Amino acid sequence: MSNPYLPQKAELVEVIQETSSDLDIKTYRLKFTDGGKMDFMPGQFVELSIPGVGEAPFGFASSPLNKEYIELSIKRVGLVTEALHSLKAGSKVWIRGPFGNTFPVKEMEGSKILVIAGGLGLAPLRPLLLYMFDEQNRSKYGDIQMLLAARGSGDFIYRREFEEWRKIDRTSVTCTIDRPEEGWDERVGFPHVLVSEMDIDTANTYAVLCGPPIMIKFVSGKLVELGIPKEKILTTLEMRMTCGVGKCGKCNIGHQYVCIDGPVFSMAQLSQMPGEY
Numbered sequence: 001m002s003n004p005y006l007p008q009k010a011e012l013v014e015v016i017q018e019t020s021s022d023l024d025i026k027t028y029r030l031k032f033t034d035g036g037k038m039d040f041m042p043g044q045f046v047e048l049s050i051p052g053v054g055e056a057p058f059g060f061a062s063s064p065l066n067k068e069y070i071e072l073s074i075k076r077v078g079l080v081t082e083a084l085h086s087l088k089a090g091s092k093v094w095i096r097g098p099f100g101n102t103f104p105v106k107e108m109e110g111s112k113i114l115v116i117a118g119g120l121g122l123a124p125l126r127p128l129l130l131y132m133f134d135e136q137n138r139s140k141y142g143d144i145q146m147l148l149a150a151r152g153s154g155d156f157i158y159r160r161e162f163e164e165w166r167k168i169d170r171t172s173v174t175c176t177i178d179r180p181e182e183g184w185d186e187r188v189g190f191p192h193v194l195v196s197e198m199d200i201d202t203a204n205t206y207a208v209l210c211g212p213p214i215m216i217k218f219v220s221g222k223l224v225e226l227g228i229p230k231e232k233i234l235t236t237l238e239m240r241m242t243c244g245v246g247k248c249g250k251c252n253i254g255h256q257y258v259c260i261d262g263p264v265f266s267m268a269q270l271s272q273m274p275g276e277y
């Protein structure tokens with residue numbers, strides 16, 4: 001990366017409405033204009049700005065192996081995200097990055113992978129999944145078990161892709177919602193309860209979690225109880241950020257800056273940090 005403060009212009013080439021509930025999440029497909037490009041690895045994020053509105057950090061949601069475009073999945077919560085949600089295909093935004101550390105894809109080779117995601121938490125894990133699903137990479141990883149949770153059936157993101165994911169060699173996808181719903185024939189219940197029923201090879205599994213803090217707390221507690229070492233339970237944090245490059249001090253937890261030391265942390269690392277996240 002040359003100048004981390006210098007954004008590149010990108011065009012919204014497609015906008016996909018993900019959720020059909022009050023939780024408004026859209027996936028934005030972006031192509032850099034003026035010959036720009038951005039290589040990244042799973043776990044990293046960008047700062048996206050809309051001139052006259054502001055800038056905010058978002059994790060990559062697309063495959064790092066796709067060099068044609070990047071995708072970001074974004075929930076409407078405030079100033080920047082509200083403005084973004086009103087933009088249509090063809091609009092231009094500015095992007096700088098990539099920032100942050102990555103999931104340890106090399107260290108994870110040879111292990112089974114357990115992915116537990118709640119709602120929008122699946123977004124920053126999708127680059128990792130698509131990276132491992134790639135035919136050049138699939139044989140490097142063991143079974144991939146996914147437990148995908150949402151409040152209700154309308155809250156899942158990327159649901160259109162789940163059937164394709166289920167067809168991938170040694171890959172399983174279990175979906176669960178909080179309460180029973182008419183027409184829902186998959187699981188009902190919270191992920192920390194369902195995880196106890198899964199057949200997990202605790203000696204040789206990396207668990208990757210992302211979702212609401214309460215979900216991370218209960219699920220990681222259960223995984224530790226089941227015997228997965230804290231070093232092999234990974235998550236990604238979403239602290240408030242400004243610079244993205246370790247200069248402004250906005251994102252620190254103790255002596256760690258989430259923007260450069262994270263956003264990916266193991267439970268072993270988090271257990272050594274003040275509980276501010």
Ligand SMILES: Cc1cc2nc3c(=O)[nH]c(=O)nc-3n(C[C@H](O)[C@H](O)[C@H](O)COP(=O)(O)OP(=O)(O)OC[C@H]3O[C@@H](n4cnc5c(N)ncnc54)[C@H](O)[C@@H]3O)c2cc1C
Pocket residue numbers: 045054055056057058059060072073074075076077078079080081082120123124237238239240241263
């Ligand atoms: C590394 C990283 C990756 C992220 N990835 C994604 C992603 O993939 N998709 C996505 O939708 N969001 C993601 N976020 C969160 C996203 O950055 C915030 O939702 C965004 O900054 C809100 O901007 P806004 O101007 O719309 O909201 P604001 O107008 O700034 O705030 C609206 C409301 O959201 C709260 N808020 C703002 N930022 C945060 C935050 N970081 N954590 C908790 N509450 C916050 C405010 O307190 C306020 O209540 C990520 C954050 C980080 C740090």
Ligand code: FES
Pocket residue numbers: 240241242243244245246247248249250251252257258259260
């Ligand atoms: S966002 Fe500025 S130090 Fe992390």
